Amino acid sequence: MQEPFGQRGRLVAGVVLLVVLAGFVCWAGTIPGDLTDSDHPTEVDVTQNREAYVGDRVALGGRVVETDPVVIATRASGSGRFTLVNANEGLQNGDEPLERGDSVTAFGTLEDESTLVAERTTIGDTAGTAYMLLVSFVAGLWVVGRFARDWRFDFDRLAFVPRDDPLSLRDVTPWPRGSASGGDRGA
Template identity: 65%
Template sequence: MPPREPFGQAGRLLAGIALLAALLGLVYWTGAVGAEPLERGYPDEVDVTQNRDAYVGDRVAIGGIVVETDPVVIATQRSGYGRFTVVGAHESLQHSSVTLETGDRVTAFGTLEDESTLVADRTVTDRLRDTLYMVVVSFVAGCWVLGRLVRGWRLDLDRFALVPRSASPTDGNQGDADRDTARGGTAMADGSSGSRRARTNAGRSRDGGDR
């Protein structure tokens, strides 16, 4: 007899719904939460470029386009104006395995050392190929996991559970049939033995009467 499950199918169903809700909630939360400290709350390029002297020594988050790479210089305007030298941009670059190139859009968070120099603690780039690489790798990994799941597991609708594909749904019934067959064979053997003993006793009784 298989072990009794503590919560049964209803418990598994509720657990699955709760986990799915948690996953969707985390996805929504991740998309909704800003990339602090790069997201608001600190003076940005609009504030700083209007009055640079007022923000010297303060923590700021400045976004712009890379116009030079050694050292990294960003321009807050597409025309090339509003330039800031970002010290430590490569070392503080987040979520990217490549170096910055001219034309990359970046946001740097750090301390404004002087009117045109930002010492970066964190730098983020929204380079399209980095995002594409992340999406492709995630898609391939997801397909691999899904393939492994489909090949190795199946959904048992009777128990509403994932079970290994090696476990056939008729295994339990076949086991019962085998046990019934074994018991039937044992009963037949017992009957045959009883019949032989009866015939033997009858033969002995006849032999005794003849004598």
């Protein structure tokens, strides 16, 4: 079977793909600051020197300790408390009002030393994140297994090519066939 573009075509396609990916990386760094919270002071900065950040846009993360009004604690000990104005109105990834114990990140303007007028609020779902990572890991293992089973690297063509007959677990045993324990390997 003849390749439509040959080895040079693959090389050109690879270079074009890398240039496009590099372009996307550079483009992602040009997003205006209003769309990302990474350029703004966080709870680590603000909690240490509240007066310096009054009137500034900040991103505060913590646990909800009170719900009427919404108050978050930025430290695990329960200290570093801030009242969030408009927290439920600016909630982006939830339909119900915030509850005690929710892990939230609020972005807005620090009105005074203990009040944040929230433009956006997001709930951090640790169980959902753990589930997502586990499913992604298992799916990644499945994809790598399927790839290793059905494809091989051809050093003559410098390309991955389909295997004539896919590998199976019986083809990749760690000890010789007929040996249950593998004890007669070196005998």
